[in-house]
Amino acid sequence: ALAIHEELGDRRGVALITGNMGTVHKSTGNYPAALELYNRAQAIHEELGDRHGVARITGNMGTVHKSTGNYSAALELYHRTLAIFEELGDRRGVAIATGNIGIVHLSTGNYPAALEHCRRALAIHEELGNSSGVAQVTGNILTVLISSELYDDADALLQAMDALQIGDPAIVVQREHSRASLQEHHGNIDEARAILREALLIAQELTLVPEQAEFHKSLRDLALKQNDLAGYVEHNNEFTRITEEINGKEATLKMAMQEAERKMAKERNEHEKHLAILHSTLPKHIADRVSRGEVVNDHYDNASVIFLDIVGFTTLSEQLSSAEVVQLLESVFTALDNVCKNHDVVKIKTIGDSYMAVSFPHSVPRSPLATLGASVRNDNDPVPRFARNDNAHVFSSASAALDMLHAISHIASPTGSPIEVRLGVHCGAVTAGVIGKERLQYDVWGDTVNVASRMESTSLPGRIHVSEAFASLLSPSPSHLRERGANKTSEGNEGAPVIPSVSEENEGVPVIPSVSEEPGTWHLELRGETELKGKGLMTTYWLESVTL
Template sequence: MSGLMVHAQDNQVDSLKKILLYQKEDTNRVKILNQLSSLTIKTPEAIEFAKEAVSLSEKISYPKGKALGLKNLGLYYFLKSDYIHAEEYWKPALQEYSSLKDESGKANILNNFGSINFQQGNSSRAMEYFMHSLESAQKANDTVRIATALNNVGIIYMAKPNTFDLAIDYLNKALHIAQLINDKPEMGVSYVNLGEIYYDKREDSASFYNLFKATEVFDPTDELLPYALNFIGKLYLRKGQKDLALNYLEEALKKSTEIGNKLYMAQSLNIIAQFYEDQDMHDKATVYFDKARMLAAEIKAGEELKKAYSGLSLTFSAKNDFRNAYKYSNLSALLADSLFKFAADSAQLKYTVGLKEKQIDILNKEKDLKDLDIKRQKIQKNGLMAGLGLIFIIVGILYRDYRNKVKTNTLLDHQKAEIEGLLLNILPAEVAHELQTEGQATPKYFDHAAVLFTDFKGFTKLADVLSPQELVAELNDCFMAFDDIIEKHKLEKIKTIGDSYMCAGGIPTPDPAATMNMIEASFDIIEYLKNWNAKRIEKGLAPWELRIGIHVGPLVAGVVGKKKYAYDIWGSTVNIASRMESAGEPGQVNVSSSVYDIIKHRYHCKYRGKISAKNIGEIDMYFVENQKIRQEDLVLFEDVSES
C-alpha cells in the first residue's frame, strides 16, 4: 500500500511541475511551489521550491505564501535534526503569522519551537511553547493543532513519575479529539506515548495494547513508527523474549534510518547496545553505543547522549579499559548536571502554569456563585406561589410510581438478563463480568496463546456463481458449525472477516492444553466440511475447500470499541498464524515450528519448508497428518501404568 501511495505522490509532483512551467508569477505560482515543497519535504528539492516561494511572495507582497515557504524550509531541516537552521527559518515564519493574525499558523510554529527545545532536553522552554501553541489553537478553534498541543503537553508531564497521571489525562484528551476528526497521525502520537507511560508504570498489558494500536494507525513512513517499535522491543526484552525484542529493535533502526530521523536512530542504537551489553558482548555494545554517541552529539539530543556516555563507561569498564571508562563516566556526569538544571526550570514552569490554571478556576467559580445567587433569588420570589402545586404533583408522581413499582422492577430484571446474555454472546465471560463491574476491561498480555485462522480457497469465484442470499446462508451454516466445534474444545472465537474465521486458545484464561485442543478442533472442522461437501456433491454443487493455519506465542488481548464492543487480539503471533493459513493447502492443518514442538509426541507431522514472517525471520512449517496414539489408547495406557 505504501508503494502505491509513493507512486501516486510522485505522479502529483510531476503534474505540478508541468503546471509550474506555464504558470505566471502570481499567488497561484506561490501556492504550487509551496505544495511541491510539502510533497518533497524529505528531499533537497524541497529547499529550492520553498526558497522560490518565499522570494516570489516578497516580490508580489503575498505574506501568507511567504510564511508557508519559511515554515517548509524550517521543517526540512527539522526532519534532518538540524535544529539551528530550522529555527532560523521558523522565527521569521512566526513573525509573518503574527502579523497576519493567523492563530492556526502561530500554533503550528510555536509547537515546532517546543519540539526543538524538547528534543534538546530543555523541557521548561518546550512547555512554554506548547502552552502558547495550545492557546493559539483554541483561539483559532483548530482541532488538529489543539490535539497536537495537548499531546505535547502530555509528553512533557511524562518526564516525572509524579506527573504521570497528568500526562495520561492530557494524552487521553488529545486521543479523544484525534478520534473525533479521524486524525490517525495524532491518534498514533497519543497511543505511543500512553504506551511509554504504561511501560514506565510496569503495566505491560496496557503498554502492549497502546503500542500495537499505534503501529496500526501509523503510516509505514510515519516519523514516530520507529519510536513505537523501539518500545515494543523493550517490552519483549522485559518479558525475556530476546529474539522477538531484537527483531523489533532492528526494524526500528531500519525504519528510522530510512526516514532519516537521527534522534530515533540514536535511541535504537542505544537500546540495541544495551541489549548486547546485557549479553556480555562488550565489543559489539561499544560499537552501537559509539554510533549513538556521535548521532546524539550531532543533533544535541541530551538524554540520548547521556545514555551513550553511560553505556560506553560500562562497556570500557567491563573490558578493563579504565581510562576510557572514567572519561565517559565524567562526561555523563557533566551532562547530567546540565539536564538537571533544565528539569529544575521545568518544575518551576509547572508551578507557574498550575497557579494560572487555579486563578482561572477561582474566577470561574466566583462567576458561578453569582449566577447561582441570582437564580436563588428568583426561586425564592416565585417559590410560594408554585409550592402547593408542586406538592400535589409530587404526591401524584409518588402514587403512580408506587402502582408501577413491581411492573418496572420486573421489566428492569428482564432487560438486565438480556444485556448480560448479549454481552456473553459478544465477549468471554470473564471479560464481560469485568466490563459490567468495573466499567472497562483491561487489556492483558499472554505469554502463551494459540491462534487459528481458516479461509476458503477460491471464495471469490464461489461468490460470483451464488446469489447473495445463498452465499450468506451457506457461509453461516459453516461458521455456526465452527462455533459449536471450538466451544466443544474450550476455545474462544475472536471474529470472522469475510470468509475467514479466527479463534484463539489459552485466553482469557491460560490453558496448557489449548494447543492440543486447537489441533483436535481443526480435525473436527475438516471432518465436518468433508461431510458437508459430500452432500453438496450429491446435489451437483461444487465443494468448498478450506485452509487452516495455527501458531502459538505471546499476544495482547482486550476489548475495543465504545458503542459496539469487540474482543480482539494483537501481536506478531496473530500475523504468523495468518501466514500459516495463507501458506497452507485445502484440507490440511498447517502449523508453525512452535506448534510442532508441542504436538510432535502425539501427532505425525510432515515438514514443508520455511516461510518468511515480518519482524521474525524464517519459520519452519509442518502439515499435521494424524495421531501417533489415539486419545482413548492413551487413557488406557495411563490406567495400566498406574496399576
C-alpha cells in the first residue's frame, strides 16, 4: 500500500500508511522502528499542514516514550497534542489526550492528578457517546483506584465495567489485570494467578508485548509471595527479556537467576526472623495464626486458669543479689514451663514472681494417671477417657497444678531455704487474644481470671486453692465431694478467713473416690466459705494429691 501511494504521489496517503506502520511496530514493542516511522509521518503531515495528523502522530510518539519510561518526554508530547486538539475543537482528541496525560501521572505515582485527568476524559467520552473510549478510560480509572488502594471503589467500578460491551481485546486484557489485582488484595492468590495466566495468553495471541511484560511482572510478584522460586525465575526472566527488548538493553540469564535468588533468600530470611520473633513471644499455635495474618480474638465458654505465686519472695529477694534473683526466677519459671508443656497447658505470662497459665478446651491433655511427680507422660499410654470430654481442660489443669507443686519442691533458694508457692485455680468463660503492634502479647481476660487470681491470693503455702465451679467439673458427681474438716483462720491463713463447714464429722457429705475407684491423682478437701475480695463468700476446696 505504501509503494502504491508513493507511486501515485499521494503524500497524504503516504503519511497515513507510514503512521499506521509505526503503530504496528509500537503494538509489537519495536519502539525504535515505531519512532522512526512516526517521525517520518509527522514530517509529511507538517509539510501538508495537516494539524489533525500532526496531533495524532505526536500523541502516538508520546505513547512510545511512555512505554519506555521516558515520562517527561511523554508528558510534553501529550500536552502538545492536547493543545492542538483544543485549538481544533476536536472533543474526541481532547478526551484521548487528556486520558493519556492521566496515564502518565499514574505511571509516576501522582494518583490525584491521574484520577482528575481520567475522570475529565471519561466525562467527554460519555458526552460524545463514545463507548470504546468510555471502556478504555474506565479501565484506566480502575487501575488508578487500585494503585491508590481505594479497593471498595475499585470493586464497584469493576462491576460496572463488567456490564460494558467491550470490543477491544486490549481493554479486556487491562480489565482482567485489574481483576487479578483485586483478587490478590482480597487474599485469593490462586484465583489471581489463574486470571493473570488467562489474560497473558490473550496478550500473547494479540502480540501485545508491553502487556505481556506486565503480566509476567505480576505473576513474578505472586510467585515471590508464595516462595515459588521456580515460578519467580520463570516470570522474572520473561519480564526481563521483554523489557530489555523494548528498551534495547542486554542482560544474561545468570544475572536474573542471581537476582531472583537474592530476593528470595532475603524474603525467606525476613520471614524466618519474623517467625522467630513471634515464637519467642507467643505460644506456637498462636504465633502460627499471627504469621498467617489472622486476628487472634477468641472466646471460650469454659477454660481453666491457674495462678501461682512464690511465698515471701519480696523478703527473700532482699537477701539475694540481682544475679541470684534472676537465676532463681529462671529456675522456677523454667520448671513451670516444662510442666505446662507436659500437660497441654498454655503459659500466659509472668508478673514479678507470679505465674499465669490457662488450659483451654478442645485440646488433648497429658495423662493424669501418672502419680504425683511423674510429670512426663509416656506417649504410648492410652489417652484417658476424659480427654475426649469437653471438660478435659479441668483434668489437665488439675494435673498441672499438682505437678507444679512437685516441681517447685525440688528447687531451693540460694540461701538454702525451700521455695514455697501458693496456687489458685478457677474455670469459666474467658476471652483470649493478641494485643500490641511492636511487642505482641497473648493474654487472657475475663472475670474468670480475676477469680482465679483471688483463689491464689487466699491460698496457703504449698496448697492449691480451687473454686466450687472447678471442683464440680473435676468431680462432677455429687458423691465425689468430701469434707475433710475445714480449716479455721490461723496464722498461716491470716487475712484469708475460712468459715467452718456445717459438720466436723463429715455427716451427709459425699466422699471423693480414691484413685482405685476412678482415674485421677487427686482428691478435693472442702475448705468452706472463703471471703474473696470483690466477690464475697464463695465455697472453695483444696486440691490434693492421692498418695499411692
